[in-house]
Amino acid sequence: xxxxxxxxxxxxxxxxxxxxxxxxxxxxxxxxxxxxxxxxxxxxxxxxxxxxxxxxxxxxxxxxxxxxxxxxxxxxxxxxxxxxxxxxxxxxxxxxxxxxxxxxxxxxxxxxxxxxxxxxxxxxxxxxxxxxxxxxxxxxxxxxxxxxxxxxxxxxxxxxxxxxxxxxxxxxxxxxxxxxxxxxxxxxxxxxxxxxxxxxxxxxxxxxxxxxxxxxxxxxxxxxxxxxxxxxxxxxxxxxxxxxxxxxxxxxxxxxxxxxxxxxxxxxxxxxxxxxxxxxxxxxxxxxxxxxxxxxxxxxxxxxxxxxxxxxxxxxxxxxxxxxxxxxxxxxxxxxxxxxxxxxxxxxxxxxxxxxxxxxxxxxxxxxx
Amino acid sequence: xxxxxxxxxxxxxxxxxxxxxxxxxxxxxxxxxxxxxxxxxxxxxxxxxxxxxxxxxxxxxxxxxxxxxxxxxxxxxxxxxxxxxxxxxxxxxxxxxxxxxxxxxxxxxxxxxxxxxxxxxxxxxxxxxxxxxxxxxxxxxxxxxxxxxxxxxxxxxxxxxxxxxxxxxxxxxxxxxxxxxxxxxxxxxxxxxxxxxxxxxxxxxxxxxxxxxxxxxxxxxxxxxxxxxxxxxxxxxxxxxxxxxxxxxxxxxxxxxxxxxxxxxxxxxxxxxxxxxxxxxxxxxxxxxxxxxxxxxxxxxxxxxxxxxxxxxxxxxxxxxxxxxxxxxxxxxxxxxxxxx
Numbered sequence: 001x002x003x004x005x006x007x008x009x010x011x012x013x014x015x016x017x018x019x020x021x022x023x024x025x026x027x028x029x030x031x032x033x034x035x036x037x038x039x040x041x042x043x044x045x046x047x048x049x050x051x052x053x054x055x056x057x058x059x060x061x062x063x064x065x066x067x068x069x070x071x072x073x074x075x076x077x078x079x080x081x082x083x084x085x086x087x088x089x090x091x092x093x094x095x096x097x098x099x100x101x102x103x104x105x106x107x108x109x110x111x112x113x114x115x116x117x118x119x120x121x122x123x124x125x126x127x128x129x130x131x132x133x134x135x136x137x138x139x140x141x142x143x144x145x146x147x148x149x150x151x152x153x154x155x156x157x158x159x160x161x162x163x164x165x166x167x168x169x170x171x172x173x174x175x176x177x178x179x180x181x182x183x184x185x186x187x188x189x190x191x192x193x194x195x196x197x198x199x200x201x202x203x204x205x206x207x208x209x210x211x212x213x214x215x216x217x218x219x220x221x222x223x224x225x226x227x228x229x230x231x232x233x234x235x236x237x238x239x240x241x242x243x244x245x246x247x248x249x250x251x252x253x254x255x256x257x258x259x260x261x262x263x264x265x266x267x268x269x270x271x272x273x274x275x276x277x278x279x280x281x282x283x284x285x286x287x288x289x290x291x292x293x294x295x296x297x298x299x300x301x302x303x304x305x306x307x308x309x310x311x312x313x314x315x316x317x318x319x320x321x322x323x324x325x326x327x328x329x330x331x332x333x334x335x336x337x338x339x340x341x342x343x344x345x346x347x348x349x350x351x352x353x354x355x356x357x358x359x360x361x362x363x364x365x366x367x368x369x
Numbered sequence: 370x371x372x373x374x375x376x377x378x379x380x381x382x383x384x385x386x387x388x389x390x391x392x393x394x395x396x397x398x399x400x401x402x403x404x405x406x407x408x409x410x411x412x413x414x415x416x417x418x419x420x421x422x423x424x425x426x427x428x429x430x431x432x433x434x435x436x437x438x439x440x441x442x443x444x445x446x447x448x449x450x451x452x453x454x455x456x457x458x459x460x461x462x463x464x465x466x467x468x469x470x471x472x473x474x475x476x477x478x479x480x481x482x483x484x485x486x487x488x489x490x491x492x493x494x495x496x497x498x499x500x501x502x503x504x505x506x507x508x509x510x511x512x513x514x515x516x517x518x519x520x521x522x523x524x525x526x527x528x529x530x531x532x533x534x535x536x537x538x539x540x541x542x543x544x545x546x547x548x549x550x551x552x553x554x555x556x557x558x559x560x561x562x563x564x565x566x567x568x569x570x571x572x573x574x575x576x577x578x579x580x581x582x583x584x585x586x587x588x589x590x591x592x593x594x595x596x597x598x599x600x601x602x603x604x605x606x607x608x609x610x611x612x613x614x615x616x617x618x619x620x621x622x623x624x625x626x627x628x629x630x631x632x633x634x635x636x637x638x639x640x641x642x643x644x645x646x647x648x649x650x651x652x653x654x655x656x657x658x659x660x661x662x663x664x665x666x667x668x669x670x671x672x673x674x675x676x677x678x679x680x681x682x683x684x685x686x687x688x689x690x691x692x693x694x695x696x697x698x699x700x701x702x703x704x705x706x707x708x709x710x
Contacts, residue, residue, distance in 0.1 A: 050554035050555065050556065050557075051525075051554055157643045157644075159643055160643070187410040187411055187581065187644065188410060188581055188582075188583070188622055188625050188626060189410060189621055189622065189625045189639055189640035189644075190639070190643065191625060191639075192624070192625035192626070192637035192638070192639030192640075193639040193640075193641075195627075195637055195639075196636060196637055196639060199636075214554065214555065216555065216629060217626070217627040217628060217629045218627055220627060220629060220633060221627035221633060221634075221637065240633075244629070254556060255555060255556060256629065257559075258555045258556045258558065258559035259555055259584065259629050260558070260559070260562065260582065260584030260585050260587065260588045261584055261587065261588075261628075261629065261630045262583040262584045262586075262587040262611060262623075262626065262628065262630075263587055263611060263630055264587045264590075264607035264608055264611055265608070265612075266630065267587065267588055272559060272563075274559065274560065274563065275556045275559075275560075277510075278524040278525070278526050278527070278554075278557060279554070
């Protein structure tokens with residue numbers, strides 16, 4: 001990758017579990033366990049997964065809000081993995097974060113002007129026209145009235161608060177923005193406003209986004225490439241089109257097929273992949289392939305050998321022994337009754353006009369590299 | 370006879386800042402075995418309605434007027450004690466957040482047993498057996514062991530299943546689910562939606578599902594009611610709402626939502642502005658400050674409150690635009706933009 005702005009290699013974060021007075025470590029929650037990806041300048045990378053998959057932790061590691069256990073984070077040519085607070089501070093101008101909850105991420109005792117102006121103060125940035133003018137310009141940019149400068153957060157609605165948060169993020173013209181569930185706390189009609197705002201800002205200011213979200217439709221709308229996480233690992237990473245049209249990992253297939261579709265005519269003929277049970281605890285994840293306990297395609301090898309995240313010629317990366325939509329998917333052996341029904345469901349889904357995530361088997365023309 | 374019927378229900382809360390008209394003249398009816406989806410943004414009055422039906426505003430500050438008929442009985446004028454005997458047995462509720470809806474000090478089993486024994490004169494052991502059966506019915510593995518677990522020992526999906534078991538334990542004829550899957554992950558949400566669909570078929574209950582997620586509504590509902598600022602603004606079958614929506618707010622909701630089942634559109638089409646405060650509901654049509662088509666009503670939208678009128682075959686719309694204008698706007702201006710070229 002020539003112009004990758006952010007490069008994450010084998011990133012790990014293990015939260016220790018301690019016991020007793022001496023804080024003896026008895027275990028670790030492997031929240032993020034070997035995640036690697038690159039973010040190219042100007043693109044949007046979506047990180048999706050269910051709760052507990054480590055997507056938020058990944059975001060916090062990149063912004064260095066928490067200290068990584070292992071791996072490497074390279075931002076704009078600097079290795080920031082273990083950079084000291086003092087040395088990383090100047091770089092923080094360039095990496096900013098949008099938080100999920102616009103109620104808890106704004107200090108209720110500070111005015112909007114103080115909140116959005118804080119980055120200038122902290123970084124010691126002097127602007128030609130003065131901080132107030134600069135803040136008011138940013139407020140206008142995110143669709144707020146510059147006269148709101150002296151108001152407090154409680155005077156605003158949820159959507160407006162999220163705009164204040166975005167304004168703060170943009171204050172110092174960052175290069176990379178990590179948005180952790182930027183719209184999930186908002187009402188449907190407001191969500192769309194904020195999604196459009198994020199897109200406009202990206203075009204205007206040439207921003208690069210890492211968007212962390214659990215809503216697969218929102219992620220499809222704003223991302224150029226999407227990484228799917230499961231229990232601390234990336235199981236699939238591909239450009240938007242191939243991930244949503246010919247997903248290869250069974251988990252991605254299941255996720256896409258679980259999304260409720262707002263079309264009452266579809267619900268009768270739509271066959272779904274149903275995963276059993278919940279996501280296992282990251283405290284004690286299943287060995288080898290972490291998805292094998294819930295996977296309908298799992299075979300013996302899945303519980304013994306961990307499938308590596310392999311890149312195909314098309315750039316589609318997947319970590320699975322028996323991927324869907326693979327070049328040789330016709331040859332994949334199917335065993336067990338559960339597997340047969342699931343396979344049938346897949347085919348039924350593929351036949352019914354383009355139900356999400358279920359292209360006909362073999363549609364993906366990717367070849368292994 | 371209709372099983373549940375609301376006639377001009379109003380639930381207002383006096384506050385220091387003024388009167389909050391959470392529900393302002395709501396009427397609908399529901400048959401046994403049918404599912405009604407109530408859709409709306411936060412503050413549209415959907416949850417207040419459901420609590421009102423269950424009689425949970427009684428004794429509080431709320432001012433309630435109108436009528437709620439449940440199986441031939443009027444509930445607004447009924448005493449709190451009487452409604453209490455119906456709650457659990459005749460009607461039950463599934464709450465959004467199972468962790469705060471269950472008592473953390475008691476086992477899941479104890480909470481189901483308690484509900485069952487209030488309405489049935491049976492021994493503890495019989496009730497316990499019934500609780501185990503219910504947990505089994507909603508798909509909790511090893512129900513005979515799990516009955517003695519505490520809520521915190523369950524995962525989010527299992528807790529929601531246990532809540533459903535509790536709600537169904539007395540075989541209610543009306544079940545109200547308030548955002549039943551909002552707190553859940555998408556794969557677990559799919560399991561719960563399947564479960565609710567199966568259970569409704571088996572129990573033949575009337576189901577009201579309250580949510581802001583149009584996808585969830587489309588999965589379950591026969592009929593859909595769209596609420597805005599305490600009023601119903603559109604009502605129809607789910608085909609009416611998704612195929613031939615006629616209210617500008619419903620168009621806005623559909624345009625705001627990225628869809629996985631369609632080609633990706635370049636832009637979402639959000640509704641401008643924010644939902645109104647329920648203390649100062651805008652004059653005339655409550656939606657007019659956010660509506661793009663208000664200027665085509667000849668000024669009526671800012672002065673007159675529109676009435677909920679039938680458009681075609683039971684499809685009700687509260688809008689000043691004429692039916693023909695609405696249908697032509699939908700066909701020519703809205704629908705083409707919802708689909709990518």
